[in-house]
Amino acid sequence: MSVLVTGGGGFLGRYLVEQLIERGETVRVLARGEYPELTRLGVDVHRGDVRDAEAVNKACEGCSTVYHVAAIPGVWGSWETYYSINTQGTRIVLHACQNHGVSKLIYTSSPSVIFDGQPHLDADESLPYPEHYLCPYPHTKALAEREVLLANGEAGVATCSLRPHLVWGPRDQHLVPRLLQRAQSGRLRRVGDGSNMISMTFVENAAAAHWQAAEKLSLDSPIAGQAYFINDPGPVNLWDWVNETLKLAGIDPITKGISAPAAYRLGATLETIYRLLRKKSEPPMTRFVALQLSQSHTYSIEKARRDFGFTPPVDAETAMARLIEDLPRMKQQQPH
Secondary structure (H helix, E strand, C coil): CEEEEECCCCHHHHHHHHHHHHCCCCEEEEECCCCHHHHHCCCEEEECCCCCHHHHHHHHCCEEEEEECCCCCCCCCCHHHHHHHHHHHHHHHHHHHHHCCCCEEEEECCHHHHCCCCCEEEECCCCCCCCCCCCHHHHHHHHHHHHHHHCCCHHHCEEEEEEECCEECCCCCCHHHHHHHHHHCCCCCEECCCCCEECCEEHHHHHHHHHHHHHHCCCCCCCCCEEEEECCCCCEEHHHHHHHHHHHCCCCCCCCEECHHHHHHHHHHHHHHHHHCCCCCCCCCCHHHHHHHHCCEEECCHHHHHHHCCCCCCCHHHHHHHHHHHHHHHHHCCCC
16 A cells, blocks of 8 residues: 655655655655656655645545645744644545545644743653644644544544654755845844754654654554654754854854844734734744744653654764755755
8 A cells, every 4th residue: 555645745745755765665645736856756646735625535545654744834824824724634634544544644743832932941742732822833733733643543543743843954945045045134143142952853854753653653552642752862052053054054153143032022013013014924033933042942752762763864963964965055045
């Protein structure tokens, strides 16, 4: 039987597809665009949107495992857009799995689903979902995650959720290109005192976590109905990592900064102004971004190691070397 990767043409999804092919799987992809490079690899590409129940059901038919990676990320935009894709789209995927005898559903989530506005240090999966969210992305992802995990076992589908934090690496279209573009234009500022530590996830390690989880997932396994933080083993200082990346890209390091309280107040003000003016573009600062850039957020991967043997295949030195090769392209790219 085939395995399906929704969003298989995207950043994380494509790495997952490539690793599955290397493992000898028969891979199908559901994606909105055309991806001739995947077709050349022998992937069965279904073009469609996760909000289209007919397309999703057709893609799930004859599949044993579904990796639901497709989502709309970001910190700004309408609730309706995020909810329709991240929550309702996931619901459609879940129901399609139940309708077509899929035995395993691995949902790609995010640590932002439990972000409560506070620093997290070596936090584990006991952190509860917060009562309030600062933007639609984490809220709609959390709603979807809860539905997926609560549905574990229904119609014979075993489910689990993976929460990779700050996925980065070659072919990135968002995180690193945006960082480089803002630094080159002089609009990047250090937020806070620069001491905050964060967990990050090299994209190949994030992809590997998915098939490693799938290998162990079954209705009677300990990972069924569970969520897992996924990241590289050691946290890094965020602003040291930023400046190292800028240096490797030939860009001057960040020397100017703004205090965390000032950034939060600025974000709140800009959010209000942008809403009043009905501006669709993202504000240069939001409350969510201010907290993410100034606080420490590190997560334990012990549960993933214990329950399904999560083993990141790429070490930090090798990961950075692979990123360096793609930095010239990223410098020229306008981030999506």
